[in-house]
Amino acid sequence: MSEKVLMKGNEALAEAAIMAGCRHYFGYPITPQTEVAAYMSKRMPKIGGCFLQAESEIAAINMVIGVASTGKRVMTSSSSPGIALKSEGLSYLAGCDLPALIVNVQRGGPGLGGIQPSQSDYFHATRGAGHGDFHMIVLAPDSVQEMVSLTFRGFDLAEKYRMPAMLLSDGTMGQMMEPVSLEACEVNSYDKSWALTGTKGERKPNIVNSLFLKPEELEQFNFDRYERYRQIEENEAMFESYRMDDAEICVVAFGVAARVSKNAIDEARKQGVKVGMIRPITLWPFPKAALNKAADQVKAFISVELSMGQMIEDIELSTRCKKPVLLCNRVGGMIPTTEEVVKSILSANEMGGEQA
Template structure:
C-alpha cells in the first residue's frame, strides 16, 4: 500500500495527470471544475510544465490540439457548456488522430443550465457531440480513487490508440473529498511519436491534418478510424458487476449514480429482493455484451441516471428486447436518493421478489 491522501476530486484528477506525465494544461474557468485548473496552475510550473488560462474554451482545446500534435501529453478540463464550446476542436483532434485527455465535470443543462451535478452529457460524450464519424473513449469514475486511476490510464489509452479520451465525472466527483492512493497504471507498449510536428531535422516534414478533399480518401480515412474504434471496443470495455451472480433484477448506473444504486441494492437485498448492479466504467465503449448476457438471467433492468434518460438507450440496445428496461432519473442538478430507487424497483417488480 502506498500513501493515502485525502483529496478533492478535481485536485486529485490534476495530480493524477501530472503523475501520468502530463506537463501541459490549457483551460478556462467554469464551475464546478475550477479547482482542477487552479491546481494545475500551482503545480505545473514546478514540474517544468505549462499551465495556460486561454481566452475561451474554444482557444483552450485548440491549444491542446497544437500541443498534442507536437507530441506532448496534454489535458484540458471544463464543464458541460464549456465542453460544448470545445466540440469543434475535439472533432479536429479525433480526425487528426491525436492523443489528449479531456475532463468534463458535468453540470445540469441544457443551455447555461445549472451548476449542480448531472449526467446529461452522456449523449454528447458517447455519440459524437461534434461533427463527423468519430468516437471518444469515455471513462466514467464513481469514486475519487477510480478517477485518479482512470485519468492516468486515459493518457495511456490516448497515446496507444492516438485518440482523444474523455473522463466524464459529475459535479459530485469533482467536488467531494476521498482518500486516494496514486498507483502507476499498467504501461502499454507505446510507439514513438514520430508523426509529431516538432521540427523536421533529418526527416521529411510531418503534417498534422484532418482535411481530406477527395471523397475516396476521406472514406478510406473514416474506415480506418472505424477499424480503430472496433479495436477499442474489443479491448477496452470496463465494467463492474455487483451481486449479479444470483440477481433476478439488475440496476444499471455509472458514476455517482452507481454508488446510490449500491445503497439501494443493499436495502433491497436486506428485504429479500435479488437485485444486482451493473456499473459501466467505460461508457464508450459500452459494456454491451455484459448487459446482453445479463438479459438472459434477469427479469428486467432499471437504468438510473441523473438525466431524463440517455444511457438507458444503450442499455435497451444491449438487451436486444430480451427483457424490459425501465428508467428512473433525476435531472437539473437533483440527485436521486437510495429510497427513491428502492421504491422504483419495488414498483417495477409489482411487489414480487
Template sequence: MSETRLMKGNEAIGEAAIVAGCRYYFGYPITPQTELMEYMAKRMPQIEGVFLQAESEIAAINMVYGAAGAGARVMTSSSSPGISLKAEGISYCAGAELPCVIVNIMRGGPGLGSIQPAQADYFQATKGGGHGDHRNIVLAPNSVQEMADLTMLSFELADKYRNPVMLLGDGALGQMMEPVNLEEKPLVPQEKPWAANGQGERAKPNVINSLYLKPEQLEAHNIHLQNKYQKIMEQECRWEEFNVEDAEVIVVAYGITSRIARSAVEMARRDGLKVGLFRPISLWPFPSERLLTLAQQTKAFLVSELSAGQMIEDVRLATKQIKPVHFYGRMGGMMPSSREIYNQINLILKEKEAVK
C-alpha cells in the first residue's frame, strides 16, 4: 500500500525511517534539521518506538552505538556542527561494524555559520566523520522523494555491510515541501547473529567492541574493514546522467545544486549548446569509473556546489585531469541561480573556441 503526501524533506526522512523499520531515534535539536527530530518525537510513541532527546550530540551517537549493538535499526540526525560532535562515536560505530543511519542536514559554516543551506560538509562526510581508517557510505538526495527513498536504502545498506550510512542533505531540501510517495512494505526481521542481545542458546555471549590492544589483531581488523570497503566501492556506486551522450561540457553537481544545474543545462540545450549533467548520488563510494569514461568523450567539466570547492577534488582524481575541471560555487548559505551556472558554461565554451 502506498500513499502520496505533501511533506517537508525533514519529515519525509522521519516517516521513511519508520517504514524501513527504525524504532529507535536519539538526537539533539539544531537547525535546519529540527523538524526531523520533532517528527520523530511525535511518531515514535505512536508505533511503540523509542524517541529520546539526548543531553548532547555526543550522548546521542553513543546511544545509537548501544541500540545498534543490540541489533536494532536506529537513526540519529543533526546539522553540520552537531555532526562534528558525533565524529568520535561515528568512528566507534564503524570500528565495531555497527549498522546505523546518520542524517546531516547541512548548514553554512565554518563555526556556527548560519542556518542557511550549504554543502561544505562534503569532506567531513566522505573523507572524515571520525578518526582512523574508516569509511561511511554517503548518499546525497536531491528531492524530497529521494530524501525518503534514500533513507530506506540507507537502512538496507547499513545492515548489508554492517556500516554507518550518512544521508547528506542540506537546509533547502530539509525545509522544502514536495509530494512524496511512501510505499508500505512488510518488514522482514533482520537476522543479526552478531548482536549483543542476550546469550540465548549461544555457547558464548557476543561482544561488541572497537578496542584491540594487540597491534596484530587491530591490523587484521583493519584489513578486514578495507576489504569490505573495496566491496562497497565495487557494488554500491550510484549516479544519474542527463544529456551527457554528446556533451562538450558536463556539469557535475549533487543535492540541491544538481536541480539548479539541470535548469542551466536545459537552458543551454535550448540555445543549441551541447551540455550535460552528471549527478553523483553516492558520494562515497564516488562513481569515479563512470566519470573517467565520460572524460574520454567530453571537452571539459564544470563542478558546482555550495562550498569553496570540495567535490572538485574527487572529480579531478576520477577523471585524472585528462580534461579541464572548472568550478563555480557559492558559500555561506548563498545559492547560485541557473543563469549563473549557464554563464559559467558559456565562458568555458568560449574559452574552447578561442583556443581553436
C-alpha cells in the first residue's frame, strides 16, 4: 500500500484521473466542485497535460467530445446546474459512442438551488441525462478513497463499452478530507481503431458522428448500443452489503447518505433491530439482483437519500414491489442526521411488512 495523504474528495478524484492517464481536462468553475479545476490547473501544466477553463459548460463538454474522438482519456467536472448545461453534449457522446468521464459534485436544486450538498440529480444521471435513448455508467463513491478507485473504474468502463461514465458525487464528498492512498488501479487497454488519429494516407478515414441519414441505420446503432447496455446490466453492477446477514430491515443508500446510514445501522443494532444496508456503488446499472434477493429476506426497505424519493422507483422496480419502501430524506442542501435515520429504522421495524 502506498503512503497516505490527506485529501479533499475533489482533489483526490483529480489526482486519480491524472494517475489513470487523463491529460485533458475542460471545465467551468462552480461551487462545490471548484477544487477539481483548481487542482487540474496546478498539476496539468507540470506534466504536459492540458487544463482549459472553457467559456461555458457547453463549450467544455464539446471540447471533451473533441478529445474523446481522438481516443485520448478526457474528463470534465461540474455541479448540478452546470451538468444540466452539459446534457446535450452527454447525448452526443453517447450517440457517437465516445468514452469520457463526467464528474457531478451535486448541490441542491432545482434551478440555481444552493451550494450545499444534494443527491437530487439521481434521475438526471440514471435516466440518460439528455435526449435520445442512452445510458451513462453512473458510479457513486462514499469515501475519498472510493473517489480514487471509482475514477479509475469510470475511465475503464467508459473505454470498455465506448460510452460516457459519470462519477456522481455530492458537495460533502467533494469537500470533506480523508486519508487516502493514491494507489494506481488498472485501466485496461481497449481497441481504439475507431479513433481519429490521422490516416497518414494509409487507411480510410474514421468518422465520429451521431447523425444518420438513413433511419434503418440509426435504428441498428440503437439496437447495438442497447445490446451493450444489456451486457453492462448483467456484468457491471456493483454494491456493498453491510450487516445484511440476518437483516429484517434493509437500508438502501449511496454516497454521503450511506455514511450516515452506517452510523445509524450500528446504533439501531445496539437497540436490537436487525438492520443492514445495500449500498449501490453503480447507480446505473442498479444492483437489481441483490435487492430482489434481499426482498425475500427483509420486511421493508428504507431509501435514505438527499432527494425527494427518486431512488424509490429503482428499489421498487428491482424488488417487483414485493416489500414496502419507506423514505428517509433531507433536501435543499441538508443532510439527514444519524438520529433521523435511526428513528426511521425503528419505525420501519415496528410497522413490519405493512404498507406505509
